[in-house]
Amino acid sequence: MGHHSTWPEWVYVGVVVALMCYVGAEAWNIERIIEHVPEDAELIKVTGQQWLWTFEHEDGTKEIGELHLEKGKAYHFEIYSKDVIHSFNIHDYVVLMDAVPGRVNTVWFSPDKAGEFDIQCREYCGLIHYNMRGTLIVEDKGA
Amino acid sequence: MVLELQKPRPIWQIMFSTHHTDVGLLYLITSLAFMFMGGALALLLRVELFSPGVQLIADSMTYNRIFTVHGTTLIFLFILPSASAFGNYLVPIMVRYKDMAYPKLNAVAFWMIPPAGALIWLGFADFTWYAYPTYSVISAPGPAADMWIFGLKILGVSSILGAINFVVTIMKCKHPDLPLSKMPLLAWSYLTSSLIILVAVPTFAAALLMLLTDRLGASGFFNPAMGGDPIAYQHLFWFTFHPEVYILVIPAIGFYEILFIRHNTIWT
């Protein structure tokens, strides 16, 4: 063993602690930004049940398996489940939130591309979980 | 310590033995058998996924059952018992004791694994290796789901008994001339992972019991229709299975130390 200098170890510890603090602060900041829902977001109630998705718009319109939205507007989802846990996922827009019976989970997003996108259940929910799909149709009303 | 070459013994002598090397061997054989069984299920899944559409498994429920038993087998019937296999073999030697502290308890802990494996494989449940309610409570078909719960209950008790044995062997039976600070890192890693098992696993054991009474309709811990909350199960489950990662990786780190540092003949 003998005597040896320990300053490189302390520099290493210092660098690691500083990096962790930076990553933690940055993660907290980004979390805060993405969780802030715009004031004018339209509320949409999403309900999962074995094995389909239903959507209810603010004006009371209901859709099954298809969700029609407008490009550029913000949407605030309230996610419900009628039976078991499902997970509401729009892969192309990185929207992913569990539908838990007895709870209401929320998530928001704003589509910036027109077109058709897949909606898929991402939590195992039984026999036809593999085909518990829907389609998001984003229309460009400004065009 | 002397390792003697022995004549080949009949299999029943190994099966009914309580000696730590024999129990370690039984753990190893059993875990390898389950590795191939779980691997065969993985092969079925990959063949089915080889191209779009149906290849082998036309019924989705069969597919769901296969990935559930595959995951359960590899985590609970392969990785955990294989860690116990090497621990049983090596820890008493490394702490210079003649056997594990409780040899009969050691054999009991091993012999709980085959019936648990039989329950899991004969039941062939479908609710994934984590069995989240409310699917596992109100929707998963029995008796498969109930057999899975009983199987995991038995495996939980088995790993708690094994962990008690490792902790007592290392803390109480270690040779007086061998201080803890000079004990090989592998023995340290088994001490650490056993202590983690003792803290972490009882929570899942309790959650399994709650799941079972929920399924029977006698309680509603995780069932919102009866005032419960399915997220409570997820907290109880992950209180066990986040540490479980370390239960599995810490012995592997111990092996890294003895294979590549202590007995280093490659990198000198």
Ligand SMILES: [Cu+2]
């Ligand atoms: Cu679903």
